[in-house]
Structures are given as C-alpha cells and as structure tokens.
Amino acid sequence: MTASKITDVPTIPTLPNREELIRRLLYDQPLLADTPDHLLQIVNVLDSYGIVLDAYSRNLVNQGETQLLNPFPVMRFFHEGFSVERLWQHLRGDRINFEYAEYCQKAMFWHGTGGMDAYFDSEPFLETCQKIIALRSRRDPLLALVHGLYPGFAPEAIRSMATIYALGLFWRVMSDLFLDLSRRYRNGEIVSVNDAVHHIRDGLVASAGDLMTYKVTVGNEDVWVLPPEAGLTFLVDVAVPYVEAVFFRGMPFLGTVSYNAQARQISADIGDFKYGALYADPIPSMGAGIPPSLCMQDMYRNLPEELSDWYMSHGRGMHDVHVQICISFQKSMFCVTNGAISGMMPHLLDTQDADQQQANRAYAESWSERLMGCQRGALL
Numbered sequence: 510m511t512a513s514k515i516t517d518v519p520t521i522p523t524l525p526n527r528e529e530l531i532r533r534l535l536y537d538q539p540l541l542a543d544t545p546d547h548l549l550q551i552v553n554v555l556d557s558y559g560i561v562l563d564a565y566s567r568n569l570v571n572q573g574e575t576q577l578l579n580p581f582p583v584m585r586f587f588h589e590g591f592s593v594e595r596l597w598q599h600l601r602g603d604r605i606n607f608e609y610a611e612y613c614q615k616a617m618f619w620h621g622t623g624g625m626d627a628y629f630d631s632e633p634f635l636e637t638c639q640k641i642i643a644l645r646s647r648r649d650p651l652l653a654l655v656h657g658l659y660p661g662f663a664p665e666a667i668r669s670m671a672t673i674y675a676l677g678l679f680w681r682v683m684s685d686l687f688l689d690l691s692r693r694y695r696n697g698e699i700v701s702v703n704d705a706v707h708h709i710r711d712g713l714v715a716s717a718g719d720l721m722t723y724k725v726t727v728g729n730e731d732v733w734v735l736p737p738e739a740g741l742t743f744l745v746d747v748a749v750p751y752v753e754a755v756f757f758r759g760m761p762f763l764g765t766v767s768y769n770a771q772a773r774q775i776s777a778d779i780g781d782f783k784y785g786a787l788y789a790d791p792i793p794s795m796g797a798g799i800p801p802s803l804c805m806q807d808m809y810r811n812l813p814e815e816l817s818d819w820y821m822s823h824g825r826g827m828h829d830v831h832v833q834i835c836i837s838f839q840k841s842m843f844c845v846t847n848g849a850i851s852g853m854m855p856h857l858l859d860t861q862d863a864d865q866q867q868a869n870r871a872y873a874e875s876w877s878e879r880l881m882g883c884q885r886g887a888l889l
Contacts, residue, residue, distance in 0.1 A: 524885045530877035535869060537858055540847045540880070541840055541888050543702040546819075550837040551705055551844050552694045553816035557808040558838070559687030564807075565610040566680040573674030577725050578645055578652060578666055606803035610676070613800075616754040618672045620779060623750030625675060625721070628739050629668045637734060638664040644727040671734050674723045679747045682719075686712040691813075702844065709848030717744035717852070744852070752849055756842055757879065759784030762800065786842045787883040791835040805831045808838065839887050850876050 525533070525540075533540055541547055571588035579585075586607050587595060598604050621629075628634055642663045646653035656663050690708050693699045699708060721743060723735035735741055761784050766774045776782060789801065809830060812820075820826065820833050855872050856865035 522889045525888055527874075527877045527881055530880050531870070531873045534850060534854075534873040534876065535858060537703070537851070539702045539706045539844065541702050541706075541843050547840060548694075548699075548702050548705065549815065549819055551702065551841040552691055552699065553813045553819075554808065554834065554837040555687040555841050556691035556813050557811040557816070558841070559684045559691065560811045561605065561804070561807045562680045562684035562687065564605040565607065566677045566684055568605075568607050569610055569614070569673050569677030569680070573670055573677060573723060574725070577670050577727075578641070578649075578663060580651060580655075606807050609800045609804040609807070610680075612760070613751070613755050614669075614673050614676050616758065616760050617676060617750055618669055619760065620750075620754040620758050620782075622753045624746035625672070625735075625741050625750065628735070628741060629671070633736075633739070634734075635664065637732060638667050641667060641725070641727055641732055641734070644730060644732070647728070667734065671723055675721050675735065675741075675747050676751070678721055679743065679751060682712070682716050682743065706844050706847045706851065709845055710851045713744060713748060713848055713852045717742065719743040721747055744849075748849060749853070752846060755785055756787050756846055757785040758782040759786070759788070783882060786839060787846065787880075789835075789839065789884070791832060791839055791884075791887075801835065802831070805834045805838070808834055836887065839884060843883075843887060846880075 530540065532538070541551070568586065568588045572582070572585050575588075576582045576585050584591060586599065586604075589595070595604075642652065642656055646656065652663065686709065689712075690699060690705060693708065694705075699705055719742060720737055721735060721741045722733070722737050722739075724731055724733050726732075741747070758779065759782060761768075761775050761782075768775065786801075812834075816837070820830050824830075824833050850873075853872075855868045856862070858869065860866060860869070
C-alpha cells in the first residue's frame, strides 16, 4: 500500500511582534511587506491622495490669508472663486470634501503637540494676538464687543487659523512628494516598497528645516503670526505633530461612539486616544459627516487607472471600492510613518559606535511599542 500524498498546507502569516518591528526599523526594512501588490497599491493611492492634498493645501492656505477672525466663514471652501455653478456642485457634493481637511486641522489643534503649540503659549504670540485684535477692532465693532465679553475667544481663533495655515503648508510639501513618487514609479525608478519608503524619508528630511511662517495683512499693516524668529520648522513642529494627532490619536467620530461620560466609551485622557489612521478599522461607513469616508470619496474620484483595474480583480470590484481604498490608504500611511521614523533616527543605521547603536535601538523600541497597538494586519 502506498502512502497517501500529503498536500502542503499553506502557512498563515503571523503579525509582526515588537522585536520584528524593531528589527525592520534598525535594518532598513519596510514595516509593510515588500510585495508587488503592496507597491502598486501604495504608489497609486498616494498619487490620488497627492491630487486631493493639492486641493486641501490651496484651500487651507487661502483660508489663512483671507478668513482670519471672520465670524461667518461661509465662503471658505470657494477659494477658486464663487459662481452659481460651483455653488450647485457644492450643494450636490460634486466637489472635494474639505471637511476632512478641517477634521485633520482640528485633531492637530485639539491634541496640541509639538513646538508650534508651545509657541502659542509664548508671550510674543499673545502680544501678536492683541495687536491683530486691536487693528481689526477699529473696523469691526462686533469683534470689539465679543473680545470685551470673552477675551479668550479671538486669541483662540487666531491659534486655530495659524494651525490651518501651517497644515496647508505641510500638505503642499506632501502633495508634491507623493506626486513625485508616482512620477518616479512610472519612470521605473521606484521598484519596491522600500524604495517608496526611502523616497518619503528623503523628502521629509530635505524639507525638515524649512521654516513654517505665517503673515497676515490687517488693514494696511503686515503682521507676523508665526514669525521666522520663532524657529518653527517643517518636520519637528508640523509633520511630527500631524503624525501624532492624525495617524495615532485622532478623534472619535460623532455617531460611532457615545460622548456620554457615563458610558465611558471615550478615554478621559486624550493622550490615550487611539482613533488615528493607523488604528482604524478599514470600514468607511460612507455616512454623512464621517471624515475618512469623505477622504475615500475624494480619492475615488481621482484613482489612477492601474489601481482601478487592480480593485476590479480584488475584493468585490467596484462594489466595495471605498473599503479597498481605505485598506490601501492605511498601508500607505504606514509607509509614510515608516519614512518619518527613519528620517528622525538619532544616528546612521550603519554606525559602529556602541552608544549610537544603543540610542538607535532605544528610539526604535519606543516607536515599536506604539505600533504594536495599530492595525498590524495591514503590514502583511
């Protein structure tokens, strides 16, 4: 009697543990599995996202230039000019959903991490706020009245607008970075996930020291809200706080969890929030007002043909395309996080100095601890 042939049982990939995450960070290996399908997804979804970020950036920069202390900014989404046609498109939802950009700005503003938030509490910034309020109050009796009754309202609005403008500048860099990634991919320069991570890392490092400044014209006078001498830079003071606020912490969405304190569905410590892009379940509800759903719709309208064709042969085709986009987007955000972590590594990875190697390992350990709670299944 011949022994029956035993068929090979495919192995089920296991989630990378903490040591594996540390190893990948220290040995210049991408967090995301380096496969052709992953490369196709992240490059193309970032191509679409780059187009969307271009619109987000232009809108937020325009808001910073034109909407400061505007009590009724109902026209803030019409940065390209108002027309009846654009109004009709806006009402029908046939437009870029800038509400997602506002969600990201509010997350950054609310969590308040990094050097920009520290500068908001400084004496020079508070003096600038009082100067802007005094200049505007000369022609705005409503502002003068509100400021007299609620002296903390206007400075808070200026802080918020400074965050809006800084986020617009940040997204300007990221949009160009993602679109350049797509160009290099089409030209055959990007052939692996690690190449994509290196592209993002190098772009972040190249812009790391760029000053984040913000100047407004009030009346006939120019006023620096974020002056050059504040020393606020792209990577440390905007990019890293953005990753912290949007990728990790985020904010719970209305209608998905209870805000009732007795229900205790939301942590009382916002430092414990885990609602960011790296934690999210990739199930866009497509319900009105859910910011990620709005972002997925924006990307859906700008999908490259290569990614659309790939989605047609995976999942349920176009029937669950928003879910597929969300999955691809989450994978791409792991790559962006990977690039940011690598770009801030304390020392070169090939250093032979024992102290520097230890510093690099401690840095990788701190990040791996946070990544353990994320959707590590997206990395497979």
